[in-house]
Amino acid sequence: MNVEHQDLNNAEQYQYRNMHDSCENFMHHHVLLNHQDGSSFDGIIVNVDLSNVTVLVGEDMLEDDAENNRYGSYGYGHPSRRYRRYRPRRFPLASLAALSLLPYVSPVYPGYYPYPYW
Secondary structure, three states, rough: HHHHHHHHHHHHHHHHHHHHHHHOOOOOOEEEEEEEEOOOEEHHHHEEEEOOEEEEEEEEEOOOOEEEEEOEEEEOOOOOOOOEEEEEEEEEEHEEEEEEEEEOOOOOOOOOOOOOOO
16 A cells, blocks of 8 residues: 555656746746646746745736826826736646746847838
């Protein structure tokens, strides 16, 4: 009976070790994390230990300013300013199902247009 539990523990440690190594490879990168229950979120990995990962998770916020009028707009007809706040959250490696980098597409500028020479 003891040997069966050791085999199970070794298999679980191997699975978590792969997720741990992936988290270490993507440290300080903006990643998409998927839980085993199907939920997903994006964040920046800041710390990884043997059983947990610490992620800065973004929250969309609206600016509360004294100049906002009672209709929730900033000034005349302009919407309130939005920003994103990042808060650290700690998740167990056992709850993560997948990890992937968020793709950022660099803008491609067409370059300078040739002007006709006269």
